[in-house]
Amino acid sequence: MSKLLDTLRLDIHVISAGIGTTDKKDLAILSFESPVHIVGAFTNNKVVASPVRLCRHHLKQRFKRPGKLAIVVNSGCANACTGVIGDEICKNVVSHLARQLDLNVEQVFPFSTGEILKQLPEKKMLAGITKAIGSSCCSFEDFADAIMTTDKARKIVTKSLIIEDKQYNIVGIAKGSGMICPDMATMLAFVITDIPIDITDFNHLHKEICDDTFNAISVDGEMSTNDSFVGVCASFNDRENSFLINKADKHWSAIRDIYSAICDELVMKIVEDGEGATRVVELKVTQASTIKDADHVARGIANSPLVKTAIFAGDPNLGRILSAIGACTLSRFNPDKISIVINGYLAIESGTLASGYNETIARDHMSRKKIDLKVCLGVGAASRRLLFCDLSYDYVKINAEYRT
DSSP states (O other), X not given: OXXXXXHHTEEEEEEOOSOSSSSSOOEEEEEEEEEXXXXXXXXXXXXXXXXXXXXXXXXXXXXXXXXXEEEEEEESBOOOSOHHXXXXXXXXXXXXXXXXXXXXXXXXXXXXXXXXXXXXXXXXXXXXXXXXXXXXXXXXXHHHHHTOSSXXXXXXXXXXEEETTEEEEEEEEEEOSSSOOSSSOSOEEEEEEEEEBOHHHHHHHHHHHHHHTTTSEESSSOOOSOOEEEEEEESOOOSTTOOOBOTTSTTHHHHHHHHHHHHHHHHHHHHHTOTTOOOEEEEEEEEESSHHHHHHHHHHHHTOHHHHHXXXXXXXXXXXXXXXXHTSOOSSOOGGGOEEXXXXXXXXXXXXXXXXXXXXXXXXXXXXXXXXXXXXXXXOSEEEEEEEEOOOHHHHHHHHTTTO
């Protein structure tokens, strides 16, 4: 990805600033010297962290105004529910980095992840920023490591795309393993590309892909205060007599596909790394009356503790899935139309056990590390896909010991 760094004139700085309780690297800065566009999608939680509020404000100011910018991320402290003091510290951090890089404050975008209610240590942040800017440049892998909290592994995906005989590059980086639920998840994600894209169409693309990926996963049904999914693209095209690519361009479908593929791989990494996770389920709800109904059913199944613990046990307790479906408020529903298929094996048909159903076969399918679960409601044409994981003993242990 050195070409991507060179094209965007992107410097990455990562250090240990002592923000969290360990000595891991916990402060990362991305500094773009070439003009870029930035777009974002954020948590729908009504309790919102200070950096999320400031990022939203800066995005409104910078929309359709390409230029240099900086992203600063800390792990170890969410700076959420910290009142006016937390807001002021966040602004001071942004102002300090802006001065260091000779930027306006609205060109700096802060992100935090970690413990809620914990005040961000301002002195450590300011000193850390000064130290980081003066340090040697790091890699995308270093950045991915610095933003991790309870993650067991870094989450990074890279791809390239040829357009008019020129290679463009795209990298996706994310963190998240707990408090993961649609709208969005407890996660930070950054997708960066040197593809020159029209800002309006880039914004639409980013939010469309977000709905199909980061808003379609669940580990534990918990929504965070700091969720952020950010996209950065080139705002310039170095080809003579050429323009920014928009959705009318013949290459748009290829751009959409690669952006979607990056995000698909990132969300799979998040669910696979779910706190205590031992199995990953790809759930597809089909033939719902409306997309909203399909989404309700998908979330009802994915967020049911009884369903998730049965999956942990490799137990085909199909009654729990049927019960979770029935608990959803739907515009149109007929329990006698439901069918359930596990890894291609028909288990439920017309709302009851399928003819010839074999518990041993069903248990074998439910015991696999990756499970393809299809639920057909039989009342319409709408569908929804959602990734989730099981609920294990280790999830309880990890979260019981989170602050000890």
